[in-house]
Amino acid sequence: MIQLKRSLAEGLKQPTPQSVIDALQNAVVLEHATIPVYLYGLYSLDPARNPDIVAILRSVVVEEMLHMTLSSNVLNALGGAPVIDTPGFIPTYPGPLPGAVESSLIVHLLPFSQDQLMTYLQIEQPQNPLPIPGDPPPTDDGITIGEFYTAISDAIATLGDGAFVDPPRNQVGPDLMPGAIVVTDVASAQAAIATIIEQGEGSSTSPEEAAQSAEPAHYYRFMQILAGALLASAPGKTPPWSFSGPAVAFDVGGVYPLPNDPKSSDYPPGSAQAFANDNFNYTYTSLLKTLHGLFNGQNTQDQMNNAIALMMSLKGQAKAMMAGIPNPSAPNTGPSFEYQPVNPRH
Structure with missing residues (x-):
């Protein structure tokens, strides 16, 4: 997993609107930083020879864009303004992911490969992945993206509804981007953040990104490529899922x-x-x-x-x-x- 500076979460234990805004700007920067990495892998693939992997990568990129939008909506609702159009917003590759990432993970712009897939898994790995049969990468003791968002969500609850701008400002709603949430108060902000966490990591009890969706969270979506098969329901097993669905083939010659x-x-x-x-x-x-x-x-x-x-x-x-x-x-x-x-x- 990527390791975020613990001071980020600790600094939100006694939050101010500005400290939460700063954390959300870090979140926007971090969400964007993964997109070039995934796009480079996506477009390195011949879609006729690797259609399943192309579909998985494309779906993750679309949701990373949604995460940028949701983080920006929360930031705007608290009176901030996301900064996206500066040279410093774009990370340098190779290098660590920005946004106060403290991991030893160095991220590269590389064509898709099994080695690059392990980088994707490290980026998306939850704190405690469900023990679905497969071959997950090793864990470390870092704080995950999901834990960082949880700290933001908790800080917003502490601030209360009074911290939100009235009337709502600069919101990108579902009429413009499917899945977007207009943020006006603590409840809607926490719903937006929960969407980001569940789409990236799943929940502590399910690899699916939300109760109303059978789509796996990003980590488990990438695990399908590593396992060579789609995630499927497995009643009677603990947990009740396995990588036993239709094959996900990787044609090395199609890169x-x-x-x-x-x-x-x-x-x-x-x-x-x-x-x-x-x-x-x-x-x-x-x-x-x-x-x-x-x-x-x-x-x-x-x-x-x-x-x-x-x-x-x-x-x-x-x-x-x-x-x-x-x-x-x-x-x-x-x-x-x-x-x-x-x-x-x-």
Whole structure:
């Protein structure tokens, strides 16, 4: 598991609105930091040869975006303002995850592999994973993301409803993003945080992300890849689940040959690779700026449509770069996920 600084949780034992806002900004930063890692693995896969793994990774990325939204909603409801459109918001790869992570885990931008899968599992691992037959990674004594969110939830309860801005401000609701929760008070804030915890880790008694959903939480979703089979109900077993559903196959030959931890400086200036990477990073930076606006008052359908259009453009660019479609004779290009506020055409 990734290990967060214990001082983060301890600092919330006597909370102030600002200390909770600061913790939530750390949460937004951390939720985002996993997305490039998962996207690099996702787009490194030939979807025709690894459809099940592609589906699992895609579903996790979508929920990480929801977690960013929910954390931002809670932060805004307490009178804060999420900061997303700065160079420092983007982590440096390879490196530790940001947001006060203290783990020895160094996160890389790597094509999908069994080794990279173990990194995904370490990121998402609960404090006490359910002992479902499989081969989970070793645990450590760290504080998990779920425990960090629990400390935030407890701090919000201490602050009480009086800490929330009235009327509600800058909320991205389910009309704009499915699953989003409009936060107005302690109860709705805790519901938003519970969604994040359950989708990431499951509960102490179930690997499923919520009572109304049969979808496994992120950790167990990734465990399906490691186990080579989907999670299935197993009445009579303790716990009553096993990785005995339909096979989840990994075709090693269905991974594009890509650089590890790419940087803009890796690509020759003026080359097609450099231009493609710069254009990707410009689109990525434009997306962060659009999301910043969305979470800071521009919570309109037009703004959400702009964000979705940029996400689709990023997807198309990344898949073309990584599959070598623009120039089959050139090496495949791995997007570097760096801050690029200037259109490379100019």
